[in-house]
Amino acid sequence: MVSFAFSSEQEDFRRELIRFARAELAPRYTQRAARAEFPWDAHQQLAELGVLGIGLPEEYGGTGVPDPVSLGIATEALAYGDCNVAAAPVQVGLVAAQLAHEGSKEVAGEYVPRLIAGEIVAAIAVTEPSAGSDASHLRCEARPVEDGWRLSGEKIAITHATTAAIGLVYARHPGSSGYRGISCFLVPLDAKGVTRGAMPGMGALPLGWGTLSFDEVFIPADHLVGEEGNAFSGVMHHFDFSRPALGLLCLGAAQASVDEAVAWAQQREAFGRPIAAFQGVSFPLAEHATYLEAARWLCYRALWMRETGQPHTDLAAMCKWWPPQIAKDAIETSWVTHGNLGYSTELPLQQRYRDVASYLVADGSAAIQKRIIATRMFGKVAAQ
Structure with a gap:
């Protein structure tokens, strides 16, 4: 029999995090969101809750067993209170998993426990001025030298660029082209030759978006992460996890907004009745509730397929283009339901709208995701 139920442990975990999100994160969400400063206090609270170690090896302080579904639960629940803070388990999961499973023992032992403990954050540096979703055009270069490499180039629109202690930097070997010859390196961002710049959005x-510039930065040999010259396939595999998780992040923020709109519609009166009595108000909210529910289970199905070892690249791409879009639309309807109050800075709706909108482009735009889906679709047809 097919079951869509979480385990009792997962359900207890979800309820605990929802309570935390409402009591601890939501009251200060707009205050934190208004500043380009990383929320270290809230981040440390996540570490104390064990959220940053989900699915990571026990030897480094993690829970031990890969658990993509629970990490998705955590991301959605936390986003109900603060969608910026909720990005932490996704980013830590991406970086720490790569280091733990593909990095040297020395490097993993130094940095993974600190990531899980919330002491530091990390950046993933792929995007460049001339290469966004098309990583085959990376120009950042890692030149082999004695005992390591020299890294030169520039990365843009990098999450945590202004805050991270370390970065997973993707660069190509001299003379290589396309997806071949791209390697991943662990780079301490206080190293000589590294320059940071802020790139704030709306x-x-x-999350500290910004630029990272590398001028002949020395990278020791043991800072290579994964197979030399074959890092592209590795990062794509990890994005198959992050895309459903980020979809759930957007849905968590949207659910909070719809819940607020429902409560407001029952309190606010017009023409002698609560505005919820008017179909022009209630029907759009009913439609968004339907879309959110459908998108939620799309994301969890993708994470379940990852957990059970099944191919899910196309589902992950669906989770990245559709949920952020319908989440943005649901938040827009929610603030319109509130009228001019919803548009004001007095309520968190306008802030959620702007924060969630970032995921329309971050980690690959809708057009890129649809290209991935279409490629898989037509490949399947050809193979039949």
Whole structure:
């Protein structure tokens, strides 16, 4: 029999995090979101809750067993209170998993426990001025030298660029082209030759988007992560996890907004009745509730397929283009339901709208995701 139920442990975990999100994160969400400063206090609270170690090896302080579904639960629940803080388990999961499973023992032992403990954050540096979703055009170069490499180039629109202690930097070997010859390196961002720059957007300010420039930065040999010259396939595999998780992040913020709109519609009166009595108000909210529910289970199905070892690249791409879009639309309807109050800075709706909008482009735009889906679709047809 097919079951869509979480385990009793997962359900207890979800309820605990929802309570935490409402009591601890939501009251200060807009205050944190207005500043381009990383929320270290809230981040440390996540570490104390064990959220940053989900699915990571026990030897480094993690829970031990890969658990993508529970990490998705955590991301959605936390986003109900603060979608910027909720990005932490996704980013830590991406970086720490790569280091733990593909990095040297020395490097993993130094940095993974600190990531899980919330002491530091890390960046993933792929995007460049001339290469966004098309990583085959990376120009950042890692030149082999004695005992390591020299890294030169520039990365843009990098999450945590202004805050991270370390970065997973993707660069190509001299003379290589396309996806071949790209390697991943662990780079301490206080190293000589590294320059940071801020690149703030209209939302997601605490995530510290920015630029990273590398001028002949020395990378020791043991800082290579994964197979030399074959890092592209590795990062794509990890993005198959992050895309459903980020979809759930957007849905968590949207659910909070719809819940607020429902409560407001029952309190606010017009023409002698609560505005919830008017179909022009209630029907759009009913439609968004339907879309959110459908998108939620799309994301959890993708994470379940990852957990059970099944191919899920196409589902992961679906989770990245559709949930952020319908989440943005649901938040827009929610603030319109509130009228001019919803548009004001007095309520968190306008802030959620701007923060969630960042995921329309972060980690690959809708057009890129649809290209992935279409490629898989037509490949399947050809193979039949």
